[in-house]
Structures are given as C-alpha cells and as structure tokens.
Amino acid sequence: MPVYQQPLTFHTRGRQSLDITREVARIIGDSGITTGTCHVFQHHTSASLLITENADPDVRRDLETILARLAPDGDPAYRHDMEGDDDMAAHARAMLTHNDLTLPVTRGRPALGTWQGIFLWEHRYAGHDRRLTVTVQGE
Structure with missing residues (x-):
C-alpha cells in the first residue's frame, strides 16, 4: 500500500484558528492516492488541530x-x-483538543462534510512557526 508523507509549516499570528484545508487537500492530490486515509500531526504542545465549521467564523x-x-x-x-x-x-487547551487528525480520502480529496474545514489552532498570544506532518496512505 503506497504511503506519501510531506511536512507543512505555518506561521501563526498569535491566538487564532488558521484554515489549512487547502494545503492538506493539495498534499492529498500530490500523493496520487485516490482512496485511503490522511493523517495530520502537529509537533507542538501549545497548539492543536480541529475539524469544524468553515462557513461561519463565529463558531471558532x-x-x-x-x-x-x-x-x-x-x-x-x-x-x-x-x-x-x-x-x-x-x-491545557492543546491537551483538551487534538494533536492529530485522521480523515478519509475519497477520489483523491479529503472526504469532509459540506461545512467542514481543517484548522490549526494557535493557543499562544505570540505568533509561532508550527510544524505539521501529513501522511497519506491508500491506493
């Protein structure tokens, strides 16, 4: 079963949620994998990942x-x-949320719901460079 892995780095501007859906979708497309799973892991203890509504920023x-x-x-x-x-x-915020996410890959794209997006959530006041590893596995 093929596996494709690529790092991502984002610079946050302090406490915020940053939509990273396009970047994850690009990596899935680059992998050539059409059916499988995508795992996103962030390497920090003061930020987290979430899948939530992407239409109304009031949710975040x-x-x-x-x-x-x-x-x-x-x-x-x-x-x-x-x-x-x-x-x-x-x-504490990072511990209450998630360091990683796994989502299905269908037809070479993240199989998200209509109103779902993938977000990197910075929990510090100051901006930081946040490193992620995206792994796509399947066929």
Whole structure:
C-alpha cells in the first residue's frame, strides 16, 4: 500500500484558528492516492488541530470563548508560567483538543462534510512557526 508523507509549516499570528484545508487537500492530490486515509500531526504542545465549521467564523470565536473558560490565562493556581500568562493555559487547551487528525480520502480529496474545514489552532498570544506532518496512505 503506497504511503506519501510531506511536512507543512505555518506561521501563526498569535491566538487564532488558521484554515489549512487547502494545503492538506493539495498534499492529498500530490500523493496520487485516490482512496485511503490522511493523517495530520502537529509537533507542538501549545497548539492543536480541529475539524469544524468553515462557513461561519463565529463558531471558532465561540470555541475560543469556551476554551478560555476551561483553561483561563494567568490562573494563579498554575505553577508552570515560565513563558507568560498564556503558558500553562496553552498546554491545557492543546491537551483538551487534538494533536492529530485522521480523515478519509475519497477520489483523491479529503472526504469532509459540506461545512467542514481543517484548522490549526494557535493557543499562544505570540505568533509561532508550527510544524505539521501529513501522511497519506491508500491506493
């Protein structure tokens, strides 16, 4: 079974969700694989990946509001704050979400729902270079 792997790097501009659907779809197309799976892994502990609605950006803003309640910045109970108020909160947010995603590949494309997109979610205030590995496997 053929396997194709390619790295991706994105520079975030601080806390935000960045639509990476096109880049993942391009790698799937480049792989030549028409039926199989695509695995996306991000190599960081203060960012995450998600599949969510791509039509209304309020969905992602509301998800940020929810995570802010679950893992608030600067909580005095946190011990790990070497890199600032967002340090431990960013790690908790990443732990509550996903470091990786697996999606089906159908007819050489990601088999996403009509309103779904793939997003890299930066949990830090400052921008960072985020490294991902995309692996496509199938036939």
